[in-house]
Amino acid sequence: MEFIEANGYPIYFGEDEYQSLNKFIEEKNYSNIFILTDTNSNEYCLTKFLPFLATEKTIEIIEIEPGESEKNITTCVEIWNILTELGGDRKSLLINIGGGVITDIGGFVASTFKRGIDFIHIPTTLLAMVDASVGGKNGVDLGNLKNQIGVINVPKMVLINTEYLSTLPQNEMRSGFAEMVKHGLIHDQIYWTHFRNLQSAQHDYLPQLIHRSIEIKNEIVMQDPTENGIRKALNFGHTLGHAIESYFLENENKKTLLHGEAIAVGMVLESYISWQKGLLSAKEYLEIKNMITTVFETIVFEENDIQPILDLLIHDKKNEYGKIQFALLDGIGNIKINQEIENELIIKSFADYKS
Structure with missing residues (x-):
């Protein structure tokens, strides 16, 4: 290779x-x-x-x-x-x-x-x-x-x-698959289709899928090494995903999540937000949600979990001038960066995830 x-x-x-x-x-x-x-x-x-x-x-x-x-x-x-x-x-x-x-x-x-x-x-x-x-x-x-x-x-x-x-145990493999799925969603619709059935990534084709995933990230990073522009696309699913990961890490009553497990939730939430903002069709959103929730275990959020997670968003590295910045899907395979989202819509995304 x-x-x-x-x-x-x-x-x-x-x-x-x-x-x-x-x-x-x-x-x-x-x-x-x-x-x-x-x-x-x-x-x-x-x-x-x-x-x-x-x-x-x-x-x-x-x-x-x-x-x-x-x-x-x-x-x-x-x-x-x-x-x-x-x-x-x-x-x-x-x-x-x-x-x-x-x-x-x-x-x-x-x-x-x-x-x-x-x-x-x-x-x-x-x-x-x-x-x-x-x-x-x-x-x-x-x-x-x-x-x-x-x-x-x-x-x-x-x-x-x-x-x-x-x-590696299976949960660690799934954690990696989350980032590979993300690369397809933000940059390559054809690549995304490989992950609509997880089994397709478990056989001899895995080295090629890994190679392509690295290619995608490299193509983006080469355009913007210091993350002043398009490299922010790689943060899709990570704005909420990192906040969720941090919250579960610090809360002794919660099971610590692997990075990919938290990012998988973040991608569902941020796909919902993309749909609600008119950037993603309902069909595309359900396709993404169904695939991810089939592969990854559903994470339970109580009502009193949401506000602490929202409070953690202010520490996200992409924020500028105190404004929380999201990278949202603009259709599968495309991305729109520097999107400011109101808390009410974020709360709705959690409600939809739990439904």
Whole structure:
């Protein structure tokens, strides 16, 4: 499968990826190599990777606990201290092997350690492959607020190996499918049709679907690397989705949601809003709602959940001048950014979701 040239770095697929990695490391002559991973990826994925890493450089493995709760500045401080204690310098390389938490925090740590060292992403979850592999967004949460602290800085390369997906439970796979569905809805109506039946994405065609999903995100990011315009299209489903994810993360009476689970709800809600604003037909909206609610478990919202979620919207990164900005569907395959939506319509979207 052909590599994708992203904004200043390549994304490799298949058997040639390790050859490209080893050649790159040899040419760069790094002082030492650090691998950041979590306990899950260390157990299930690192043993698949290390035999292919051909280098005589010193390799140190840094392991953190898994989960969104570790994606904070305290964890960064711990990693920075370990890098310092183990002799990390400006010529060190950090390889991030894991899901979106690892690539987000690893890219941020590398971008800020010694004012910036090189890093490489090896995503091991479907979500990380189709989302974190493109765009250069790295960062951490601020309390329960998603991705409030970070930088846009690209890796030296990304390696996509779908063999790692065999280690994932089904809910993690579905979490990744949510982002792939989003890419079809905002940019490619034909691609969207592949996900109207989830079974079509569970067989030999999955690597091609992943490749196309990454292509779509890359096409958008290349037009707008710093998210001043069309890149905001990628936030469809995320304005409400991130608020829901944050609310469930901080509320001990709620089950913590995977990112894709929250985004799936957000896409239904924001599709409803798109319909009500005359941007989406009723037929298109029901097509989207039926597909997503069939694949993803319905999330229960009580009456007293809605206002706290609305309160969290003010912290969304897309907001400008205190105004909440939505990216809405303008028909399937198209998007309209910078849409201001009144709270009454958002509340109606929750009522429709529950119906």
